[in-house]
Amino acid sequence: MSGDIIGIWIGAILTLGIFSFLYKDNPFYKFSEALFVGISAGYWFVVTFWQYFVPKFWDNLSLSFHELVANGRIDYHWIYLVGGFFGVLMLLRLVPKIGWLSRWSLAFIVGTTAGLQFTRYLESNGIRQVVGTIKPLVVGGNLGTSIGNIIIVVGTFTGLIYFFFSKEHKGAFGGAARVGVWFLMINFGAMFGYTVMSRMSLLIGRMDYLFSDWLKLIK
Amino acid sequence: MLNRIDKSIPLYFSAAVSVLIFFIFVSLAVGVEKTPDPVNESSAQIQIPPAPPTNVVAQDIPNDKGGAITISWDKSADDGGGAKNVTKYEILKSTQKDAGYKVIGNTTAGATFFSDNTAPNGVPYFYKIRALSPAGSSESLPSAPAFAKRQWFDLSRLSLFILSLIIGFAIFYFIEKAKSDKGLFIRKIAGLEAVDDAVGRATEMGRKIIFVPGIMDMDSMQTIAGITILGRVAKLAAEYEAKLEVPVCTSLVMVTAREVVKEAYLNAGRPDSYNDNMVYYVTNDQFAYAAALDGLFLRERPAAVFLQGQFYAESLLLAETANSVGAIQIAGTAMPTQLPFFVAACDYTLIGEELFAASAYLSKDPKLLGSLKGQDVGKFIFLLVILIGVVLLTLNSVLGLNLPDLKVLFQGI
Numbered sequence: 001m002s003g004d005i006i007g008i009w010i011g012a013i014l015t016l017g018i019f020s021f022l023y024k025d026n027p028f029y030k031f032s033e034a035l036f037v038g039i040s041a042g043y044w045f046v047v048t049f050w051q052y053f054v055p056k057f058w059d060n061l062s063l064s065f066h067e068l069v070a071n072g073r074i075d076y077h078w079i080y081l082v083g084g085f086f087g088v089l090m091l092l093r094l095v096p097k098i099g100w101l102s103r104w105s106l107a108f109i110v111g112t113t114a115g116l117q118f119t120r121y122l123e124s125n126g127i128r129q130v131v132g133t134i135k136p137l138v139v140g141g142n143l144g145t146s147i148g149n150i151i152i153v154v155g156t157f158t159g160l161i162y163f164f165f166s167k168e169h170k171g172a173f174g175g176a177a178r179v180g181v182w183f184l185m186i187n188f189g190a191m192f193g194y195t196v197m198s199r200m201s202l203l204i205g206r207m208d209y210l211f212s213d214w215l216k217l218i219k
Numbered sequence: 220m221l222n223r224i225d226k227s228i229p230l231y232f233s234a235a236v237s238v239l240i241f242f243i244f245v246s247l248a249v250g251v252e253k254t255p256d257p258v259n260e261s262s263a264q265i266q267i268p269p270a271p272p273t274n275v276v277a278q279d280i281p282n283d284k285g286g287a288i289t290i291s292w293d294k295s296a297d298d299g300g301g302a303k304n305v306t307k308y309e310i311l312k313s314t315q316k317d318a319g320y321k322v323i324g325n326t327t328a329g330a331t332f333f334s335d336n337t338a339p340n341g342v343p344y345f346y347k348i349r350a351l352s353p354a355g356s357s358e359s360l361p362s363a364p365a366f367a368k369r370q371w372f373d374l375s376r377l378s379l380f381i382l383s384l385i386i387g388f389a390i391f392y393f394i395e396k397a398k399s400d401k402g403l404f405i406r407k408i409a410g411l412e413a414v415d416d417a418v419g420r421a422t423e424m425g426r427k428i429i430f431v432p433g434i435m436d437m438d439s440m441q442t443i444a445g446i447t448i449l450g451r452v453a454k455l456a457a458e459y460e461a462k463l464e465v466p467v468c469t470s471l472v473m474v475t476a477r478e479v480v481k482e483a484y485l486n487a488g489r490p491d492s493y494n495d496n497m498v499y500y501v502t503n504d505q506f507a508y509a510a511a512l513d514g515l516f517l518r519e520r521p522a523a524v525f526l527q528g529q530f531y532a533e534s535l536l537l538a539e540t541a542n543s544v545g546a547i548q549i550a551g552t553a554m555p556t557q558l559p560f561f562v563a564a565c566d567y568t569l570i571g572e573e574l575f576a577a578s579a580y581l582s583k584d585p586k587l588l589g590s591l592k593g594q595d596v597g598k599f600i601f602l603l604v605i606l607i608g609v610v611l612l613t614l615n616s617v618l619g620l621n622l623p624d625l626k627v628l629f630q631g632i
Contacts, residue, residue, distance in 0.1 A: 163573075
């Protein structure tokens, strides 16, 4: 029995173990779950080490060190020491007395994330939506486009009104917000069907593995 | 007579041979003028190269970090068909106007521009465009010199900068206002009103509260928003002495969540009730994490489940399983594809920006309330621009006017 066949059998048995959850929680599921979690945690540790620590930190600092020794030049790769410094601060959590220093790293991460994402969100969630919504409500000789434009403009306008938090939703404002909620729900309905189909493709992938790769019932 | 002829034969013969040799030599050397025939005449025409491209303009690419020059030209007159049809253009570059040109790239026929991304800043370059066809090639006149330069400001994003300034100013203004005016209004958000009920329910039933802050790391705004809500939930749990459990899928989220929960217990006056094991790492893998949580839901049968953050395909797996054990669920995400599942399977759902507004709503902190009000100013500006823009375009369409299109305000973004 080759390694491939053993792998397929293990994969199929574990797949069935996870599927057994559909019946109820059981030892077979618990075993599969524990194995899945344990292996994936170990796998991600290795991935993190080789995809982040080695190329981002170790390789860059090695380059800098080499440049310093060979040419006496201080290049920009030394900037990665800043990341390393914050990483060390995180590890200080293991020392209870000075564990609070790890908050500096957290503050740096949260602060830079908020700052960097501000313009990104403003651009993608704000300006691009506005640009995409500025359309003529009436397009001469093209009823379909006119109806489409009206739906986009009214939907975006009222949807945006729903997300006003500092004004009470009552009167005309509240009416517009309710229309916005209707648009949101119709959108969710359409999205639900669309996403279910993509989940079905995941299921089909597993079924294909069981019936084709394992049982060879599908050629 | 015969004798004279006989004597003259070698002379005529040698003269004829000489003439023949001369003609052969001349024919070989320069070719013999022949009567033109149609086939040879057309092959002679194919050898004429295509018309050269014209109007070559090289200039620095604006609003960039330098190192690049864009070159544009008018197509060859023979680009588009015919025997001399251009098949491609080659771009030549030199630091001198009349010599030293080297090919730096090529484009297909029909193209009229090329970006040279190998131009060091401040070095003037001349460019020529060479049109190639099966019949040969021809070069344009050189462009005027151009050099790449770095710009400090990307002016194409000026409108984004101005908008950021306006919103930023509005946020600071309303933060100051919120500090003095304690009654800054925030509309009711049903999902957040239910947080107290969910924690109270867990306390009464003696079961756990499980808080899931999504599957992304701390570089996601949704995770940060979810962690902020965790702070409020943890404080309530501490006050009610309910049991809280926070399984996470990245190490940074674990560290941050521990800090937040610890602080919440401290603020609630119950630091002794906190222990690090309340927040624990499971795995980074999406579906292994989902499998672990599903098992946890079934075994622990929590009274309340909070799903707050960025979720993907695991959203319905989690929501359905928690629903099956009868937990009250409050979900919140800004992922459009996952919101329908939460709306369908959870008791309350924070939709999109409600997730980000939650921290202000729950804490009533003047800074956060002012920030929320400032963001509403930004939304009002968007509404105004949409309204005016739509009216102008509709008038243009209906009345045939030529009013400005407001989309130009955001050109380049």
